[in-house]
Amino acid sequence: MNDKFMLAALAQSKKALPECLPNPPVGCVIVHAGEIVAVGYTHSPGKHHAEADALTYIQGQDLAFLQMYITLEPCSFQGRTPSCALAIAKDPHIQEIYVSLVDPDPRNQGKGLDILQAVGKIVHIGLCAEEVNHFLEKYLLKGLKL
Numbered sequence: 206m207n208d209k210f211m212l213a214a215l216a217q218s219k220k221a222l223p224e225c226l227p228n229p230p231v232g233c234v235i236v237h238a239g240e241i242v243a244v245g246y247t248h249s250p251g252k253h254h255a256e257a258d259a260l261t262y263i264q265g266q267d268l269a270f271l272q273m274y275i276t277l278e279p280c281s282f283q284g285r286t287p288s289c290a291l292a293i294a295k296d297p298h299i300q301e302i303y304v305s306l307v308d309p310d311p312r313n314q315g316k317g318l319d320i321l322q323a324v325g326k327i328v329h330i331g332l333c334a335e336e337v338n339h340f341l342e343k344y345l346l347k348g349l350k351l
């Protein structure tokens with residue numbers, strides 16, 4: 206029943222191409238009371254990832270219970286940009302997170318999800334995984350190709 210929000214995040218994912226490369230084209234939406242209040246996608250390397258992009262829309266707004274839908278597990282590590290998982294973990298308004306795919310990148314692989322769960326966020330995995338994987342799979346970093 207929340208498929209429409211993940212499919213909206215998938216539509217954002219597609220907007221990330223080609224500027225996001227070599228990062229995967231991730232999309233994100235933030236939902237408040239059944240309405241999308243923020244959207245984001247991954248920009249060129251060094252600029253906002255999808256999650257950080259969406260979080261900028263809700264800065265300074267006092268929205269009580271927010272859900273975030275993301276096509277890929279948020280990054281747990283500091284690369285060219287700060288960790289998205291840490292940014293979400295620190296945001297008191299984001300309480301529930303739907304992640305479609307776990308990131309196969311060896312630097313992540315569930316660590317981003319662990320960060321969220323460690324601070325008590327409710328995390329769901331696998332929503333619309335088939336549709337999202339169909340688009341995202343070829344852009345994901347796998348195995349030892351670092």
Ligand SMILES: [Zn+2]
Nearest residue numbers: 254280288289
């Ligand atoms: Zn990130």
